Amino acid sequence: MTIPAPATTTTGEALAAKTPETVGRSPGQLMWLRFRRDRTGIVSAVVVIFFFLVALLAPVIAWLYGKDPYALYGQDTPGLLNDYGYPILPNGGISSEFWFGIEPGLGRDVFTQLVYGIRTSLSIAVTATVIATAIGIVMGIVAGYAGGKTDYFIGRLIDIVLSFPSVLFIIAFMPVVENLFVRPDEETPIWLRAVTLVIALTVFQWAGLARLLRGQVLSLREREFVEAAKVTGASPARIVFKELLPNLWTPILIQSTLLLPALVTAEAALSFLGVGMIEPIPDWGRMFRRGTEIYQNDITYLIFPGVALLIFVIAFNLLGDSVRDAFDPKLKR
Amino acid sequence: QGNQGAPAAPSGSASGEPGAPAPAASYKPPTITVGTADDSKGPAIEPEGVVKGGTVTMIDRDDIGHLDPAQVYVNTMSNFGLLIGRTLTGYKRVGPGDYKLVGDLATDSGTSSEGGKTWTFTLKDGVKWEDGTPITSEDVKWSMERTFAAFVTQGPTYIQQWLTDVDYKKAYQGPYDGKRLDSIETPDDKTIVYKFKSPHADANYAFAMGGYGIVPKEKDTKEAYDKKPVSSGPYIIKSHVVDKSMDLERNPNWDPATDPIRGAYPDKWRLEFGQENLQITDRLMADAGADQTAFTFYATVPPERLQQVLGDASLAPRLMKSPSPYGNYYYFNLDRVKDVKIRQAINHAWPSKQIQQVYGGPAAAALPTTILNENTTVGYESYDLFGKETKPEGDVEKAKQLLAESSNPTPTIVYAYNQTPLQEQITVVIKNALEKAGIKVVAKPLDRKTYYDSIGKVKNDFDLYWGGWGADWPSGTTVLPVIFGPIADGAPNYSHLKDEAITKEMDEITALTDIDAQNKAWMALDKKIQETITPLVVAENRIANTLHGSKVGGAEIDPQSWVVSPNTIFVKQ
Amino acid sequence: MSTPFLSVRDLTVDFHTEDGVVHAVDGLSFDVEKGTTLGIVGESGSGKSVTNLTVLGLHNPETTKIGGEIRLDGEELIGASRSTMEKLRGNKVAMIFQDPLTSLSPYHTIGKQISEVYRKHTGASRAEARDRAIEMLTRVGIPQPKTRVDDYPHQFSGGMRQRAMIAMALVCDPDLLIADEPTTALDVTVQAQILDLLKELQDQTGASIILITHDLGVVANTAHDVLVMYAGRAVERGTVREVLHEPRHPYTWGLLASMPRLTASVDVPLRPVRGTPPSLINVPPGCPFHPRCDYMELAGPGLCRSERPELSPHRGHGDACYLTLAQKREIQK
Amino acid sequence: MLPFITRRTLGAVVTLVIISAVTFFLFFAVPADPARLACGKVCPPELLEQARHNLGLDQPLFVQFVAWLAGIFVGRDYEGLGACPAPCLGYSFVNRAPVFETILDRLPLTISLTIGAAAVFLTFGVATGIIAALRQGRPLDKIASVSSLIGASVQIYFIGTLAMYFLVYQNQILWRPRYVEFSQDPIGWAQGLLLPWLVLAIIFTANYTRMTRSTMVEQLSEDYVRTARAKGMSGRSVVMRFAMRGTLTPIITIFGVDLGALIGGAIITEQTFGLQGLGQLSVRAVTYSDLPMLMATVLVAAAAIVVFNIIVDVLYAFIDPRVRLS
Amino acid sequence: MGGVIFKHQVGKVHAVDGIDLTVHAGETLGLVGESGCGKSTAGRLASRLLEPTAGSIKYAGREIGHAKRRELKPIRAEIQMIFQDPYSSLNPRHTVGTIVGGPMEINGINPPGGRDNRVRELLEIVGLNPEHFNRFPHEFSGGQRQRIGVARALSLNPKLIIADEPVSALDVSIQAQVVNLLQQLQRDMGIAFLFIAHDLAIVRHFSQRVAVMYLGKIVEVADRASLYERPRHPYTHALLSAVPEVLEDSEPRERIRLAGDVPSPINPPSGCRFRTRCWKAQDKCATEEPPLVRLEGNKEGHLTACHFPEQPTVHGQDVVLDPALQG
Ligand SMILES: Nc1ncnc2c1ncn2[C@@H]1O[C@H](COP(=O)(O)OP(=O)(O)OP(=O)(O)O)[C@@H](O)[C@H]1O
Ligand SMILES: Nc1ncnc2c1ncn2[C@@H]1O[C@H](COP(=O)(O)OP(=O)(O)OP(=O)(O)O)[C@@H](O)[C@H]1O
Ligand SMILES: [Mg+2]
Numbered sequence A: 001m002t003i004p005a006p007a008t009t010t011t012g013e014a015l016a017a018k019t020p021e022t023v024g025r026s027p028g029q030l031m032w033l034r035f036r037r038d039r040t041g042i043v044s045a046v047v048v049i050f051f052f053l054v055a056l057l058a059p060v061i062a063w064l065y066g067k068d069p070y071a072l073y074g075q076d077t078p079g080l081l082n083d084y085g086y087p088i089l090p091n092g093g094i095s096s097e098f099w100f101g102i103e104p105g106l107g108r109d110v111f112t113q114l115v116y117g118i119r120t121s122l123s124i125a126v127t128a129t130v131i132a133t134a135i136g137i138v139m140g141i142v143a144g145y146a147g148g149k150t151d152y153f154i155g156r157l158i159d160i161v162l163s164f165p166s167v168l169f170i171i172a173f174m175p176v177v178e179n180l181f182v183r184p185d186e187e188t189p190i191w192l193r194a195v196t197l198v199i200a201l202t203v204f205q206w207a208g209l210a211r212l213l214r215g216q217v218l219s220l221r222e223r224e225f226v227e228a229a230k231v232t233g234a235s236p237a238r239i240v241f242k243e244l245l246p247n248l249w250t251p252i253l254i255q256s257t258l259l260l261p262a263l264v265t266a267e268a269a270l271s272f273l274g275v276g277m278i279e280p281i282p283d284w285g286r287m288f289r290r291g292t293e294i295y296q297n298d299i300t301y302l303i304f305p306g307v308a309l310l311i312f313v314i315a316f317n318l319l320g321d322s323v324r325d326a327f328d329p330k331l332k333r
Numbered sequence B: 001q002g003n004q005g006a007p008a009a010p011s012g013s014a015s016g017e018p019g020a021p022a023p024a025a026s027y028k029p030p031t032i033t034v035g036t037a038d039d040s041k042g043p044a045i046e047p048e049g050v051v052k053g054g055t056v057t058m059i060d061r062d063d064i065g066h067l068d069p070a071q072v073y074v075n076t077m078s079n080f081g082l083l084i085g086r087t088l089t090g091y092k093r094v095g096p097g098d099y100k101l102v103g104d105l106a107t108d109s110g111t112s113s114e115g116g117k118t119w120t121f122t123l124k125d126g127v128k129w130e131d132g133t134p135i136t137s138e139d140v141k142w143s144m145e146r147t148f149a150a151f152v153t154q155g156p157t158y159i160q161q162w163l164t165d166v167d168y169k170k171a172y173q174g175p176y177d178g179k180r181l182d183s184i185e186t187p188d189d190k191t192i193v194y195k196f197k198s199p200h201a202d203a204n205y206a207f208a209m210g211g212y213g214i215v216p217k218e219k220d221t222k223e224a225y226d227k228k229p230v231s232s233g234p235y236i237i238k239s240h241v242v243d244k245s246m247d248l249e250r251n252p253n254w255d256p257a258t259d260p261i262r263g264a265y266p267d268k269w270r271l272e273f274g275q276e277n278l279q280i281t282d283r284l285m286a287d288a289g290a291d292q293t294a295f296t297f298y299a300t301v302p303p304e305r306l307q308q309v310l311g312d313a314s315l316a317p318r319l320m321k322s323p324s325p326y327g328n329y330y331y332f333n334l335d336r337v338k339d340v341k342i343r344q345a346i347n348h349a350w351p352s353k354q355i356q357q358v359y360g361g362p363a364a365a366a367l368p369t370t371i372l373n374e375n376t377t378v379g380y381e382s383y384d385l386f387g388k389e390t391k392p393e394g395d396v397e398k399a400k401q402l403l404a405e406s407s408n409p410t411p412t413i414v415y416a417y418n419q420t421p422l423q424e425q426i427t428v429v430i431k432n433a434l435e436k437a438g439i440k441v442v443a444k445p446l447d448r449k450t451y452y453d454s455i456g457k458v459k460n461d462f463d464l465y466w467g468g469w470g471a472d473w474p475s476g477t478t479v480l481p482v483i484f485g486p487i488a489d490g491a492p493n494y495s496h497l498k499d500e501a502i503t504k505e506m507d508e509i510t511a512l513t514d515i516d517a518q519n520k521a522w523m524a525l526d527k528k529i530q531e532t533i534t535p536l537v538v539a540e541n542r543i544a545n546t547l548h549g550s551k552v553g554g555a556e557i558d559p560q561s562w563v564v565s566p567n568t569i570f571v572k573q
Numbered sequence C: 001m002s003t004p005f006l007s008v009r010d011l012t013v014d015f016h017t018e019d020g021v022v023h024a025v026d027g028l029s030f031d032v033e034k035g036t037t038l039g040i041v042g043e044s045g046s047g048k049s050v051t052n053l054t055v056l057g058l059h060n061p062e063t064t065k066i067g068g069e070i071r072l073d074g075e076e077l078i079g080a081s082r083s084t085m086e087k088l089r090g091n092k093v094a095m096i097f098q099d100p101l102t103s104l105s106p107y108h109t110i111g112k113q114i115s116e117v118y119r120k121h122t123g124a125s126r127a128e129a130r131d132r133a134i135e136m137l138t139r140v141g142i143p144q145p146k147t148r149v150d151d152y153p154h155q156f157s158g159g160m161r162q163r164a165m166i167a168m169a170l171v172c173d174p175d176l177l178i179a180d181e182p183t184t185a186l187d188v189t190v191q192a193q194i195l196d197l198l199k200e201l202q203d204q205t206g207a208s209i210i211l212i213t214h215d216l217g218v219v220a221n222t223a224h225d226v227l228v229m230y231a232g233r234a235v236e237r238g239t240v241r242e243v244l245h246e247p248r249h250p251y252t253w254g255l256l257a258s259m260p261r262l263t264a265s266v267d268v269p270l271r272p273v274r275g276t277p278p279s280l281i282n283v284p285p286g287c288p289f290h291p292r293c294d295y296m297e298l299a300g301p302g303l304c305r306s307e308r309p310e311l312s313p314h315r316g317h318g319d320a321c322y323l324t325l326a327q328k329r330e331i332q333k
Numbered sequence D: 001m002l003p004f005i006t007r008r009t010l011g012a013v014v015t016l017v018i019i020s021a022v023t024f025f026l027f028f029a030v031p032a033d034p035a036r037l038a039c040g041k042v043c044p045p046e047l048l049e050q051a052r053h054n055l056g057l058d059q060p061l062f063v064q065f066v067a068w069l070a071g072i073f074v075g076r077d078y079e080g081l082g083a084c085p086a087p088c089l090g091y092s093f094v095n096r097a098p099v100f101e102t103i104l105d106r107l108p109l110t111i112s113l114t115i116g117a118a119a120v121f122l123t124f125g126v127a128t129g130i131i132a133a134l135r136q137g138r139p140l141d142k143i144a145s146v147s148s149l150i151g152a153s154v155q156i157y158f159i160g161t162l163a164m165y166f167l168v169y170q171n172q173i174l175w176r177p178r179y180v181e182f183s184q185d186p187i188g189w190a191q192g193l194l195l196p197w198l199v200l201a202i203i204f205t206a207n208y209t210r211m212t213r214s215t216m217v218e219q220l221s222e223d224y225v226r227t228a229r230a231k232g233m234s235g236r237s238v239v240m241r242f243a244m245r246g247t248l249t250p251i252i253t254i255f256g257v258d259l260g261a262l263i264g265g266a267i268i269t270e271q272t273f274g275l276q277g278l279g280q281l282s283v284r285a286v287t288y289s290d291l292p293m294l295m296a297t298v299l300v301a302a303a304a305i306v307v308f309n310i311i312v313d314v315l316y317a318f319i320d321p322r323v324r325l326s
Numbered sequence E: 001m002g003g004v005i006f007k008h009q010v011g012k013v014h015a016v017d018g019i020d021l022t023v024h025a026g027e028t029l030g031l032v033g034e035s036g037c038g039k040s041t042a043g044r045l046a047s048r049l050l051e052p053t054a055g056s057i058k059y060a061g062r063e064i065g066h067a068k069r070r071e072l073k074p075i076r077a078e079i080q081m082i083f084q085d086p087y088s089s090l091n092p093r094h095t096v097g098t099i100v101g102g103p104m105e106i107n108g109i110n111p112p113g114g115r116d117n118r119v120r121e122l123l124e125i126v127g128l129n130p131e132h133f134n135r136f137p138h139e140f141s142g143g144q145r146q147r148i149g150v151a152r153a154l155s156l157n158p159k160l161i162i163a164d165e166p167v168s169a170l171d172v173s174i175q176a177q178v179v180n181l182l183q184q185l186q187r188d189m190g191i192a193f194l195f196i197a198h199d200l201a202i203v204r205h206f207s208q209r210v211a212v213m214y215l216g217k218i219v220e221v222a223d224r225a226s227l228y229e230r231p232r233h234p235y236t237h238a239l240l241s242a243v244p245e246v247l248e249d250s251e252p253r254e255r256i257r258l259a260g261d262v263p264s265p266i267n268p269p270s271g272c273r274f275r276t277r278c279w280k281a282q283d284k285c286a287t288e289e290p291p292l293v294r295l296e297g298n299k300e301g302h303l304t305a306c307h308f309p310e311q312p313t314v315h316g317q318d319v320v321l322d323p324a325l326q327g
């Protein structure tokens, strides 16, 4: 019996004839496509972008609105605050002039305070996120790829960092960091406080990402495409940067999307413990904390920063989920 | 009660921060006079409606730091000390705002001779330690001698200095190595004689300080005494969990008939520590269950709750009010701010009213104008050099005018402040006001732990900083010579004021044996210093508003120590 | 002939996914007689597993749309209640999966996994079930079954795991055993053992077997009847002899020609089917095989492109192709 | 198993020593002088020296650290305060109380707080997670995920304060947070901690719900779960006996981390509810530059984290025989 | 070009233990054996992805066993690999162009007409549409991906390609496409192959010589005809008999069913490693390791490592060692 012989296959013709269903889409583009279909994701992205725009354009917004976050309106203009320092008008002194009311005590404009506060908190959180992520990437990849002693020591370092009672440590040693930069009787610049906060937040955050990436690198290293690169003589640097790193962007992106809101709230929590940004720099976390102290007299002052923070954190977490889903469709369905 | 607690408390604590006179009109400064031997007899005068028995609860933020009287200087600790220990003299409450200095262990408030160089006290009959052994003059002498010992670092130092030398620890190192102090004599078990190097007409006030409480010679355990003191007062410590709680029960060997000061009405005391002011206020406002029999020594209503508490008529019967007896100042560093015109300009531009608002308004802070405090100065007289009463929000024009006359019309002032949320806000206000007058303010936050260290350095780089000082007894003697005394690292002369004429005048006034003349002279010097040198801005003084539970009676803020006195407390049934 | 033990009629299975509807099975019909083995062959993704999971009702009803009918011993399974299906599974119908490592629970001992099926369906006591498990392990040739019964799957070698899987499937004497690529993950020598074992057990118990594979050699060795699937449809059906010796469908021809064989001449190159299987979201209209078929022109190109050929008749040797038998014979010459 | 635990324990000890050393040496970089604080506001240099000597601060740092470390194992003798038997953590700079006793006194509250809250958020979080996983995409799932998201996004001091105000002070629906020994009054114990438990639970549950849901979804698509269903196992036992085992691993991982962190100091929680546990103790130690207390709280906190890490690793072995036998 | 010789021994897990293999220029050496027997390890040693614990690897007469990365550089281009898993062997984040052009970039090769053109050419050679230059691996089917892997290996004009189970993961119809492609490349370009597989039938189609491996050892090596028609080692017999045939031919083939799986290489059996599954095993097998030698009656180059070799035939045996099948 003979079997009919179809045409030979080593010509490109047969394959070219096949109608392509997907046209040259990179994994990134695919992710974007999936993401675009996720309504929650889009909405939260819009919200998040809105917050970033607010932070970025704070001076413009304040200029358009015509108020200054540092001016003590309630104190300079009589009739805004009562004897106890609370706004006289109902709802925290909301009026056409002060959209979100005025701050009890100092009598500043809540709207500009909030806008600038978001700016401060976001800048700190973003900076800390970027630095922590960068350190995490370097440590994780070095540990995972180099292996051996390097891996052992970085691994121990990660363990130790993760074992530190971080909150306690930050409140205990914030002054140390500041001390490293200024003598005790020197003026402490505002940026220094910010830098200190960033350092404090960063020190304990890189380790988680590093540990995750180390694991990822360990498994990626076993993937055959890394061997394929080695066989062609690729240098370790090339393997790390050209082969491994592009495959790590997914966990990195997901992790940092989750890290950022965590840091925003962490900064607020530090404010609660008295080690946040200091007056007169407007600060979201501090506003929130103050709100929790005076809400019985002026709930409005808690509501605006509080709800803004809640919306931001929820939106960012939702965004994180959507990014994860977009990258990893397996979870969905 | 001078030392107002080292680390300033985070927010609105009583022991830590400002306080002072001249509040709402209803307030009348207390009168303090010297009582007779009759006044010194027990028992204490009962407050209205008193009931004996029951358990009272006291809630505060901090534990009683020291139980060894030799280590007690802070008002809260001396106040607690009333419950478990006695002193030679003490303040007896005769009626609201009316106090007398009387003998506590002593039969009267002491007899002086040689114009106040020698002071003699006789102990009452029937005063005993908790184990029933009688308290002797040897015990009293021992108690004073041991305050010279090296481990004692915290208590008052007046009498030690008077007995020996200014550098008293060099002159004598305490009784533990067998050496005794000759300047204290005990001719018999009941009599004790103090011989000072110079006259001190008001020494009997000094003996009322908690730091001069007594310790039994036979039961003295040196450092360890701080943990387990022996009671001579109405109560014994039954249990003490550091920073958390303490339980007191009656001392069977305390005889009310010997004690004109302490009422000791409740059978038991329960002290809870570690609660923040806000929580304590919320608990007392809610007045639920066991909290009905609770009160607090010093947790004042914080600014965040003030409007609510003062606005609620139902809370009024449970609210106590008292302005701070302390002096609070923004000291100029005279080494740096050399031009008196600039100092006066700042005084004129000072936003007292705005700061008051941050504290919670007139109900929470008064705006004094003098260095000496109205409440703790016998013979107080007011003056207003910088228009604080007429323009409490600051007089920018006047300030500008003075600046124009000064060496530098646009000065830069480095303002150092204790970095607490409240002080941060006040700094914003100060900066805002001074900058309107053309004074640039560089705000330098200081860590609260090191605040006093930093401003206490003679060579500091700040121009203006807050500091408090309180009279140890109602006389200028314990204020002006201290805050304008020797200049040294850590010494309370934060202005670094060094003016020979003033120093000389202070020495002369101190040496006066006529107390009334002395008081008058202090008041005059007060004004003179502000007028000619202006070494400070008189700061706002806070008014304590303190709640207590609905079943607590006799609660009253002691106007001198500015904490709720345990002497009159009772539990309503 | 009486009614077949299992009869599947016009089965369609659609999955609703993000990318569109996957027509995993489309109008499939086949029968399995008592005591016989049906081999189902086809390329990866042709719907073999989906078909059989449908028989057991193991699809997620949320995302799956199932049509047609499946009758087991006269009982309709599509739309049957959950408890009916639970009573059926593991009892009357049992399944063996491809990868014995991932298909066995890593957290439970082999013995436990076998005995729990037995207890579930017979209500036997713990001890009885354990004895039964040991007996089953003995039957499938696990050495020292008394001790190995307490081992965990990872302590077994690949072949032993598959034997344990078989033991588990047979513990309740099922009437129908579905083996989904039971040997693909195994070495050739072990594959031979397992296939022999299946045959032998069938001889003993008289169970019907559906054997899914893409290896025609396995089918030839083990099955009585063969069903060739392509893109979710049956393209050819018949007895092993009929299909392998007188294949009728061009796809079957292609499969046979691309199989390397030990006995074939080395000089004749393999003749693979050109192109790749279609996407099941976008099945080509008409005969799904037409883009890869070399004989489309013979049947009339328009016909293959537009009209879907039906498999006929329901019994006996049949195929779904427009070529006439004569044409086929012609081509085979 | 035993060598594994030994190895991990040794590693943990090294970690703890390093953490202690870092804490210790950094402490002296803080510009605060505990002797100054102990000495009071009016403190001439001699008294300062005296205070410094009394606190043992006049010795070289390294000697101090070694003495501290040695104290833990063999005890120490303190001038004037007497012997301090091992494990000796020294005496507080601030009130001269033996640190170890203070820690022992605070620990029960912190542990009660942690255990109670953990019990609530673990059961609740895992249960809702499972339900959400089984009801994927249905309203119940959506509700669970939205509420857990909100729970995760609120701050403890935010809802804590509000809850205290509305549920305790205003309406007295819940008992005021306080601590009573369990042995004395179990009901009072539970009542006093109920609110902190619930508030902690709200915040932590979210994490568990999400983690459980996503792992459960993954597990449900595992081959061996499909096998279990193909065996005729009932839906419940498929979920609880098969899918659950695999879901446990990530849950106990974060559970270990959370427990460790909570015992180490639910600082903000204790602050918010005015409870006196380790967290509050540690904040006070920081505020008053109380080195021995700070060292002890850091040590306990780090030890909690480290110990729970080891426990989690040991638990892995119980859950997963593959780990046990390798 | 001479031959490629490698000879080595690997550490604790004796994944590969003292094997001797030679691939001649332009020929295909097939390497078969069961899972875990060390085939991949041997392949990765040959391509120097692994460094041998002992022994030597010679390429074109040069010792490369312990060469450093720099020294290996010129040889890297000449020895390339094709991997088993068409999914994990292509970086999912790179385009086909980058994947195929990468090796040229690394080695600084600038073919006339530019790299991109060369890549397109290579894609065409392996039967892919050059237009797919900018696509990502996930857009291709398994067979197409494997072609991309082949194109990548070809991009450096290698003299030796180590193909580690290049078709095992593919469907039969696709498998044949890839084997045909490799065969054609060998014909056209004279590339030598080390072709690793576990499927004897596939190996037969593509290899001039075949080596059979068991537990890290070569047990038999011979030219194709000898190995398939006159196998001597019992294990080779067992392997051959286990291949299921589609169409039964007239002559009945032997039926050998071995018991169990390959033992653990961490603790291999003493002596002859196959003895635990061998039906001819005797005491000698446990103590003495059989050398790989040419047995009497075998052709030149047909080496077998067995004390008690089988008859050179594939017919008429029936050996069942499996307890489950003895019912
Ligand atoms: N739950 C599901 N959701 C969506 N698509 C699915 C699902 N299960 C299977 N499919 C798709 O259905 C098609 C048929 O899958 P099936 O598993 O039956 O193939 P198969 O013939 O068994 O292949 P293999 O030989 O690879 O096992 C595939 O394209 C697969 O991607
Ligand atoms: N890096 C390594 N460390 C420890 N053992 C290893 C390592 N690499 C391989 N091995 C072991 O060496 C043995 C041979 O592995 P190898 O991958 O060469 O087998 P193989 O024949 O290619 O198997 P397969 O057919 O499954 O690909 C296996 O038992 C494997 O577990
Ligand atoms: Mg399948």
Ligand SMILES: [Mg+2]
Pocket (backbone or CB within 6 Å): E039, E040, E041, E164, E165
């Ligand atoms: Mg391999």
